[in-house]
Amino acid sequence: MNRRESLKLGALVAMAAPAFAAEGVLVTADLMFDGRRFVEDAAVLVRDGKVVRSGPARAVGGASARKIALGAATITPGMIDLHVHVTRNHVPFDRVLRHGVTTVRDLGGQVKGGPQGPGRLRYLGAGPLVTAPGGYPVPLYGERMAAVVAGVESARRTVSRLVDEGAAVIKIALEPGGEPGAPWSGGHATTPPPWPMPSLEEVRAVVREAHRRGRKVSAHVGEERGARLALAAGVDEWAHSPAAPLPGDLLKKAALQGVRVIGTLDTQARTKGAIANARTFVAHGGTLLYGTDMAHPEIPHGFDSQELSLMTHAGLSLEQALAAATSLAGEHLGLAPLGTLRPGAPADLIAAAGDVRKGHGGVKELEFPLLVMAGGRTVVTPSGG
Ligand SMILES: [Zn+2]
Known part of the structure; x- marks a missing residue:
């Protein structure tokens, strides 16, 4: 590849990148249970019905994805x-x-x-x-x-x-x-x-x-x-x-x-x-x-x-x-990684208000989630979101 072709390719990638990165949804919250353990200041990036990545928000990226920022909430798998x-x-x-x-x-x-x-x-x-x-x-x-x-x-x-x-x-x-x-x-x-x-x-x-x-x-x-x-x-x-x-x-x-x-x-x-x-x-x-x-x-x-x-x-x-x-x-069920937020898992996830680890009211909030996503499609959206 000569220099001109290389520049041309670079320009194409630069043009394509924002559109590509904008696909998907980034859900963030103060707390996440990923199917195994709790993670604080967490994010889940979802695209095409699947989890792309999840973990500490700083490591997940997805800067140009559509954002659902939940703040004081706990994300869990469905x-x-x-x-x-x-x-x-x-x-x-x-x-x-x-x-x-x-x-x-x-x-x-x-x-x-x-x-x-x-x-x-x-x-x-x-x-x-x-x-x-x-x-x-x-x-x-x-x-x-x-x-x-x-x-x-x-x-x-x-x-x-x-x-x-x-x-x-x-x-x-x-x-x-x-x-x-x-x-x-x-x-x-x-x-x-x-x-x-x-x-x-x-x-x-x-x-x-x-x-x-x-x-x-x-x-x-x-x-x-x-x-x-x-x-x-x-x-x-x-x-x-x-x-x-x-x-x-x-x-x-x-x-x-x-x-x-x-x-x-x-x-x-x-x-x-x-x-x-x-x-x-x-x-x-x-x-x-x-x-x-x-x-x-x-x-x-x-x-x-x-x-x-x-x-x-x-x-x-x-x-x-x-x-x-x-x-x-x-x-x-033989359907792993269903039930986790690992890469490739079906994007079945929910989020409850607050910290589910706190008191009896914590887990009760999971009965009334403020976000429910099934196969990447949102069926309950946070009010105002
Ligand atoms: Zn029965």
Whole structure:
């Protein structure tokens, strides 16, 4: 390249640079939780639906991007709720999104949640619960919520069909019923407990077929028998911290086996076991993840700060609890770096007023975010912004 060509190229770059750099949005705030840790005086640069960079504002750049300067606020990744029933109960998706949850995994409802994309709630569904004839949830909700299996081959075929229909995860019910205080023990069942559960061979067949098709298995467990069945069959996850108190050695075994436990602690606040089991499980190094059973009447349609507080009562630090609702949840879904603000992550982020580390009011603000962005599209904008 001669000098003249070089100058010409330099001029072109100079002309092109401002337009290029002006693309994207730079969000700044006094505090950020990036999915793992807190960063002060932080910024996130977003472009084309993805995070370009995040970190201390001085290192992020983006001087000519459109700016959303939030000041006294906390930026976090959009929250991921790993246990909801938003389709069964017709919870409006836009309401959930506006209240800080950008991804939901529905563990009993529709396989698909309608149109997906920028500005919409990210939806993953299990569809109906795999269960034994007459097993939970049939006594409470009838057969429309159930995929009834009878025998090993029936179990395999059912999982295969659910995956073909688009199930992101397989939910299986291992629930004999009757735990005091549990949401499913309200006395409105058509048949009294004990309810039948699938056999160990059937659960093993479910796990085998789900894994062959690249899906995890989430078990509804509420007490010891179901938990032992789930452990013996190699189920990946418990959809609840069990409602009945479990022996410590069983929870230790679950932790060592790498089972993930979705808390749903708030909806189970009146049970004897949920929080105590979660505490023992966490003490043994188990991974407790954020999920609320959203659509249960006491759970808000959006982020539930009470669930997060109860997770800290179970032994997690605030940072660990927030990670359980963001980065660890994204990893669990196999969608990392979803749930972080790392380069290349989907630009799902929210911001709450103030410092979420301060007092009880801090995390409560996450229920009423002043900014919500989903796939790079802003769905809640700061007033005046
Ligand atoms: Zn549920």
